[in-house]
Amino acid sequence: MAPIQKTIVSPVSRAATRSQFRRKTLPMTVPRIFLTHPYIRLASTMVPKLKDPSLFKQHVCYVNGEWIKARSGKTFEVNDPATGELIGTCPDFDAQDTENAIAAADAAFEPFRKTTGRSRSKLLRKWYDLMVENADDLATLITWENGKPMADAKGEVTYAANFFEWFSEEAPRIYGDTIPSSTPGNRVWTIKEPVGVCGLITPWNFPAAMITRKIGPALAVGCTVVCKSPGETPYTSLAIAELAHRAGVPAGVVNVITALDNTPEVGKVLTTNPTVRKVSFTGSTPVGKLLMRQCSSTLKKLSLELGGNAPFIVFDDADVDAAVAGAIISKFRSSGQTCVCANRIFVQRGVYDEFAAKFAAKVRDFTVGNGFDTSVTHGPLIHHRAIDKVDQHVRDAESKGATILVGGQKMPDLGPNFFQPTVIGNMTTDMAMASEETFGPVAGLFPFDTEGEVVQIANATSVGLAGYFFSRDLARVYRVAEHLEVGMVGVNTGLISDPASPFGGVKESGFGREGSLYGIGEYQVTKMVTYGGMGLPLQK
Incomplete structure (x- = not known):
């Protein structure tokens, strides 16, 4: 894969990011460039090569053991979300x-x-x-x-x-x-x-x-x-x-x-x-x-x-470092584009400041760019509609008094489908993220006081796919796991998918x-x- 070399200019204002200027050593095929935002990494055009090119099936579908075209001959285009370039066509x-x-x-x-x-x-x-x-x-x-x-x-x-x-x-x-x-x-x-x-x-x-x-x-x-x-x-x-x-x-x-x-x-x-x-x-x-x-x-x-609207709850008796690690993998896997991603992160006030600081620090270390760059941790969103929804949720929270701790902006110099991994503090239940699935790299932190309060808020949604919580109190583990109205619960873990585990939800998250x-x-x-x-x- 031979990347086309590009220099990146941050969409974030220079005044806001001057302290974050830094020079990074890139692979030999890439020139040394200035990065004006800690997330940014090369968004270059890369043409992948397959060891077995016959696995790349264009213009055909697989029916009755044969590769065939649409009767009408009509096709549609498939584009690389990182570059916008045409990959190929399908029937x-x-x-x-x-x-x-x-x-x-x-x-x-x-x-x-x-x-x-x-x-x-x-x-x-x-x-x-x-x-x-x-x-x-x-x-x-x-x-x-x-x-x-x-x-x-x-x-x-x-x-x-x-x-x-x-x-x-x-x-x-x-x-x-x-x-x-x-x-x-x-x-x-x-x-x-x-x-x-x-x-x-x-x-x-x-x-x-x-x-x-x-x-x-x-x-x-x-x-x-x-x-x-x-x-x-x-x-x-x-x-x-x-x-x-x-x-x-x-x-x-x-x-x-x-x-x-x-x-x-x-x-x-x-x-x-x-x-x-x-x-x-x-x-x-x-x-x-x-x-x-x-x-x-x-x-x-x-x-x-x-769809889901997964709550992720951190109680004040939790191992905060473990909770941060769990929240990172739950929220930001695939840039937040999974149905079981943590969508609302509730943190009890006793550990809220510690959790928010450690969580934001981890997110600042993310590197956004083309997925073929091995140093990249997070790629683009799938299309412009996903970007627009993420941006709307961030702007809505910001307009209603939330505090953006990390990120919060589109990254047009990387491409139309990139958004900064974002952490927002002091979220409230009247914000769009409280009731709508974001499906993007935005984590909203909601402070709470009591166990009964947070379970009630977590359940106040029409969907119930996954839920997560961190606690070292065994009685609380049983109690909260049974009261969360979801089909799947992760306790002291942010990753619940396994071929051996039954995957599915309740309420309007579906059945089966x-x-x-x-x-x-x-x-x-x-x-x-x-x-x-x-x-x-x-x-x-």
Whole structure:
């Protein structure tokens, strides 16, 4: 990768940042430059190279074991969020293209459901092995189209591959039950069966992990899938589809399609076509509600993993240093663009000043820039709409009396999609960040006094995906964990995602669980069998 060298001028006023001027030693391919803000790092144009260029699939989608174009020939452009430059184009599938993919999955379903759990396990394991072998290329694609730093992208590839490993181990262990009957002579048992063709709709923030978290359990139980990849980040999904082909996944079992302008009609087909028996969606709450209404026409089995507004609570008996570290990883992973990011950080007054000072100091050390620069800790946001929302939240808090401790500004000299990692103190519940998901690198600190007060405020939202708190009081741990109205709780940790853990929320954060043993059941139906011939005496 040969970066084009650029000199950066900070968007922050020179008067405000004169004390922060410093000179840094950059790699030999980059000239020594002045940095007028502590976050700034080279925002250069970088053209990534893949070890296996055939993993970069342009102009085609994967349907019925073949790479095909949209019937109309229509395509859409995909741009690098760090540079704005064109990466390539993908097919803009329409309703009929989607119907054809569903038909392929339907034709493949009957033979695939009859395969043994052990054979499906081997397929998933081979797919896992191929992801591990091609981890560097997958990470490169993620950074290129999503913008997250390479270290984060490599972590995501490992996380994504582990879903295939986990569910490969679950595939041979699909158990039913034997149930004592209340009727003498009857015998009752259950059979777990695959639900059928599944429509999967995945988001851009984890372009590898979100597709494997859905496809893994579906294939483990014997379902076939049509996966609509995100228009912002389609190339990672298509590369994973290529690896499915190499792993020997039968034609039609996995179909990966792309769309941008036609996304609404593709979504409508997946939710209304009666052949599709299950829909799994990860994304915003408003879109989830729309898809749920559309699914009602055929009463599909449905899983929704929607928006959050995660509270992160630091009690005055917490280990403050551990709480700072947990808040950093929870809030700023992927530049705050995850559904389980801490969105409201509540700090008890006894440790508020200490926490705020240490937290702000850590954030000042972040380096923002192109994710291919190995010294960069945080990349761009995904598009201008994300930047606009983050900026609106910061300006709203500032106008209502909050104090910006670090950051708070766009970074146009790096590119249109960069925003300074930001910490805001003295937040209040009338500010937009208290009730809306920011989905960006902005941490708002809310002081509080009592346990009862903070739990009540934390629960005063229509969503309930994740929540976090730090405390060394064991009684408080049990008490608060049980009273937080969320689907997942992190205690003394800021990282809760694991293939072995059930992932999902309550209230308007959706329903259903992904990952873990519980994720298997989302793709199954339970058939009950009652046999009434056991009441006769033994024949002599």
